[in-house]
Amino acid sequence: MSGPRPDVANGRGQGWAAWGVRRGDIILSLQGGLGNQLFQWAFAQALISEGRTVWFDRVRCRGDRPYALAGLVPRSALLDPLRGAALAAAERVGLIHDDSALRLVKQRRSGYDPAVRRGLDGTAYLRGYFQSPMYFPAVADDVRRRILAHLDTLLLPAGSRFAEELRRDPGVVAVHVRRGDYLTDPAAAARHGVLDRGYYDRALSSMADLGYTRRVWFSDDPEWVRTHLAAPHDRICAPGLTSADGGEIALMAACGARIVANSSFSWWGGFLGRPSTPTRPVVAPVVWFAGGHSDARDLIPDGWIRV
Numbered sequence: 001m002s003g004p005r006p007d008v009a010n011g012r013g014q015g016w017a018a019w020g021v022r023r024g025d026i027i028l029s030l031q032g033g034l035g036n037q038l039f040q041w042a043f044a045q046a047l048i049s050e051g052r053t054v055w056f057d058r059v060r061c062r063g064d065r066p067y068a069l070a071g072l073v074p075r076s077a078l079l080d081p082l083r084g085a086a087l088a089a090a091e092r093v094g095l096i097h098d099d100s101a102l103r104l105v106k107q108r109r110s111g112y113d114p115a116v117r118r119g120l121d122g123t124a125y126l127r128g129y130f131q132s133p134m135y136f137p138a139v140a141d142d143v144r145r146r147i148l149a150h151l152d153t154l155l156l157p158a159g160s161r162f163a164e165e166l167r168r169d170p171g172v173v174a175v176h177v178r179r180g181d182y183l184t185d186p187a188a189a190a191r192h193g194v195l196d197r198g199y200y201d202r203a204l205s206s207m208a209d210l211g212y213t214r215r216v217w218f219s220d221d222p223e224w225v226r227t228h229l230a231a232p233h234d235r236i237c238a239p240g241l242t243s244a245d246g247g248e249i250a251l252m253a254a255c256g257a258r259i260v261a262n263s264s265f266s267w268w269g270g271f272l273g274r275p276s277t278p279t280r281p282v283v284a285p286v287v288w289f290a291g292g293h294s295d296a297r298d299l300i301p302d303g304w305i306r307v
Contacts, residue, residue, distance in 0.1 A: 016102040016123035020083060025053045027079060027087065027102075028126045031060040034068040034246055035264025039130045041069055042143045046136040047120070059084035064181075068246065071150045087125060096125050110289075111298030131264055132298040133271070148272050151250035159241035159251065166216065166254040173212040174255035174273075175200065176266040177219040177229065192262050193290030200229055202307045203259045203283045210279060212257050218248050218269070256280050262288045267299065276303040283307055 016023060028044050030037050044054045057079040061067035079087075090096045096104045098119075105119035107128025112135065116128060136143055155163060166172055182194045204215070215234040219225045222236050230236060242248055245265075252258055252269030260266040262285050276282035282304045288296035300306060 019087060019102055020080075021055060021102075021123060022053065023123055025055060026120065026124045026126050027055045027057055029057045029060055029084070029088070030067065030069070031065075031127070032129060033065045033265065034249075035266070035268055036129050036131070037061070037068050038147060038268055039132075039135070039264060040128075041072055042133075042139070042147075043130040043135040045139050045143055045146075049139050049142075052120075055079045057084040057087065059088050068244075071153060072146065091125065111296070129264075131267075133301055134298055144272055147268070148250065148253060151246045151253075151272075154242050154244045154247035155250060156241055156243055156247075159247055162241055163251055163254040166251065169214065170256055171211055172214045172216060172255050173204075173207045173257040173259060174252040174269060175204070175215055175217050175229075175259045176252060176261045176263075176269055177217065177221070177225050178261040178263040178266060179219065179221040179224060182263075191289060195261055195285055197229065199285050199307065200259070206283065206305070206307065207257055207259065207281075210257070210281070216251075216255060218252055257282070259283045261285070262296075270304065271301065276301070276305070281305045 016025070019027070021027060026044075026047060028040060030040055032040075044056070047054055054077065056069070056073050056077055058067040059081060087096065091104060096102055098104055101123065103119065103122055103124050105116060105124040105126050107113045107116055107130060110131075112132040113128070116126075116130075120126070133140060152160070152163070166174075177195075177200070178192075179194055182192050215231070217225050217230050217234060217236045219236075226236055237248060237251060241251065249265065249269045249272065252266075253273035255273065257280050258270045258273055260270040260282065267284075270276070270282040270284065273282070274280055284296075284300050284304050284306050286306045288299065
């Protein structure tokens with residue numbers, strides 16, 4: 001795949017050629033943290049498998065949500081940052097819209113939005129979180145394999161040994177607790193909210209009934225988990241196992257059973273491991289979004305247990 005032509009002016013007019021792409025190409029504007037970017041990448045793999053050319057635009061990946069797909073996206077598929085900034089500016093002032101030659105295709109509803117697929121019949125500037133496996137069913141196995149292979153590279157030697165230990169233990173359950181911005185960011189708190197102890201008590205009880213009594217906790221606030229949730233004999237994922245946060249997803253996926261939090265980061269820990277079965281379940285919360293403003297029916301795979 002060749003890069004955008006350097007002699008093409010950035011954003012003059014509304015035509016697709018003005019942005020250095022070919023007719024029928026898709027520019028995917030990445031956004032959010034690692035979990036969200038993985039959903040967007042997975043959707044892109046479905047489109048690529050159908051013969052579409054996808055450019056990955058990183059301009060919205062900044063601050064505490066940096067670009068996190070190095071190792072999954074070839075450099076030749078990355079949109080030039082200056083062109084990405086020009087595209088974002090053009091969208092803001094209305095040069096890119098539903099009827100422009102470079103069409104704005106935007107996810108309009110939570111979960112799976114079938115209108116997105118219908119809008120991709122031409123050259124498109126694609127925006128959304130695409131938080132549903134329904135966006136990539138035909139390539140789900142390939143997505144799982146490639147993401148796991150990438151995340152395994154983020155394990156340090158001690159992390160690789162720990163992952164192998166987890167794979168060998170049939171009675172270990174991964175438990176993920178998301179706090180961080182769900183407490184400190186008002187927008188994240190209003191959208192998601194922190195799961196209460198009752199959820200973890202119910203989930204752990206159902207796991208204990210199945211024989212999962214050895215617990216490994218994963219959290220962005222491990223000391224709080226140690227004080228408020230973990231039993232004395234439980235293990236808490238320690239520093240020095242991964243070179244980046246994504247390595248923790250690989251460790252969660254290595255466990256035979258998983259209890260996930262209401263976050264996309266946690267979702268991948270459930271999805272990438274062994275498929276959920278009655279004896280090796282993935283447990284997710286019934287209430288994924290705070291306030292009931294949307295549901296997670298399109299997000300939670302069949303076979304997961306919700307409590």
